[in-house]
Amino acid sequence: MTRPRPGGGDRPDSPDDGDNRGSGGRDCGGDAEAILQAARAAVGPALRAAVGSLPEAMRRVALHHFGWRDAHPPGGGGTGQGHTGKAIRPALVLAATRALGGHAPGAARAAAAVELTHNFTLLHDDVMDRDTTRRHRPTAWTVFGTTDAILAGDALQALAQRLLAEDPHPASARAAARLAACVVELCEGQQADTALEGRRPQEVTLDECLAMAEAKTGALLGCACAVGALYAGAGDEEVAALDAFGREAGLAFQLIDDVIGIWGDPRRTGKPAGADLTARKKSLPVVAALAAGTPAAAELAALYATPPGAGDLERTVDALERAGGRDWAQVQAADRMARALHHLSAAVPRPPDAGELLALAEYVTRRTV
């Protein structure tokens, strides 16, 4: 089995955990960085205006969450600069609109609505998962309490729908319906994720985990692309193909994200190394490895059956790798990316038109597959 490759474990600036480091120029990262920066510039005004319209008690939570300023209360932490999220989803909306010949600036509000929706789910997921760190800062609920974090999330979902409801673009209602349906799917994914955590690893199937990852991560990337297509006036088939593109790219991202969460550099991920393994999380590589039926899989199962102890993280990583978890995830991610590109070429046959979407899909998986 492969060992971690030099540089291969760097976590991409994930959609959830961005970091404006401006180190572009690697692979297609340079293009993608520029696309993301342009998307942030295009969406920023609508996003900030929406958050700025919140009553103070929720605005301060949202400002902290977005990294736009320090939290008011003592212990708020953070610099107020930098770790604000990469805006992958808004960039996908705008790129999809452009790819299908639409006027991207007209989709800026819709792109902001998708980003607000994403951040509403992050606020709530952190409460449910009791996660304490996001974007290198303490999560909102640890600073403001669960009540204020839940309410800020509720308000962000409402703001997202309000942006679309007030958008005179002819596609806004269809986009709003699609985004609302996506929220239900995101909730389903989060529910499945937490339910899976309560079960024994041997009782969890890979199909269940893949379905969960598609709902939790793929659905909103797919929705972002579909919304962009709607704003270009695309037909049902193109919209469906772009949704499928985003979903598959999202699954590829999740697989790579899981790999990087185990083998990546914690200075880049913003999380302790192997945190998911220490928490005995049933990530995709782990569930695939447990199903391998090899001695290494049995070793991994035995480790997962006991509470994490000092020094067993290395043994767990080693057993996981020998049981094929890493290889499986990388092959799966490559397969998902191939499927994504198939859907993309169906909806956007001319390669130059598909360039931005391709760059973004490759960026989130950063050619580590």
Place this chain on the structure above:
Amino acid sequence: MTRPRPGGGDRPDSPDDGDNRGSGGRDCGGDAEAILQAARAAVGPALRAAVGSLPEAMRRVALHHFGWRDAHPPGGGGTGQGHTGKAIRPALVLAATRALGGHAPGAARAAAAVELTHNFTLLHDDVMDRDTTRRHRPTAWTVFGTTDAILAGDALQALAQRLLAEDPHPASARAAARLAACVVELCEGQQADTALEGRRPQEVTLDECLAMAEAKTGALLGCACAVGALYAGAGDEEVAALDAFGREAGLAFQLIDDVIGIWGDPRRTGKPAGADLTARKKSLPVVAALAAGTPAAAELAALYATPPGAGDLERTVDALERAGGRDWAQVQAADRMARALHHLSAAVPRPPDAGELLALAEYVTRRTV
């Protein structure tokens, strides 16, 4: 100071805690019961279809919350019949549409959206407030856990917006924007409510409490009326007047609800007698009484400054009444109802047209003022 009047403390079947007992015919209750029953029949199909579209994990939470069937897990309790909520808000939507000359059946989806929004906030409020009983049943989070209750609430908000986004009615986008803005206000009200609970009673002003009650209770009743007006094609002034009517009626309702929570029959309220007092809640009558500056107010303040002990509930109720909390609430409620009727007559000058809205407003405050 007045003593509790015989029968005067019966809690109306509140918008939040309904009970289909079919005992109409008292005061204008007969009309209102029929209006509510018709509203439930009109909105039921859209509401059930929306909930039925949810993935199983969230559907079972919603079905339990709405009282449409027993919870799956052991300990779910409830009869699956009866306590499903009165549908005051949908009835207000439909009545407002009719009052302004619109076609009420065309507003059924919008009315269902308002009801879904209301229930989303109830699910989340119960999590935040750790309330264990609603509609005579265990709250959803006590049966399914906080994660599933939060997610079901998130999904109901999304379903509400999806209903409006998919509604071809020309007013649906404006209604969606208004409902989304109302959600932010509801969140603000809930945030203020929980924040007030953490402060000393003497530090809480009556104005703060009234503003909180308007945001938490008045806003959605106002929005329901405004949405109904929009679906009738009403102009901005009529929409604003109907919003104000609903807000003032909502405040009157909250005042009466607080009174009944203290002096009402627990068999009707579904909550232990004086639960708010025992929990030292800063309800409107309490905050008004504390501000009275009388010996009874000082007595009440002293009781509120100590943890509730055996037998002190009666003393608290007595001090509250002698400090004028009940009288104040009843006078305020009457004043709010007068303001509500003023706004109603501005938007709907012909009394026959305003009859349903009037009956509903009187129903929620049940002439106890």
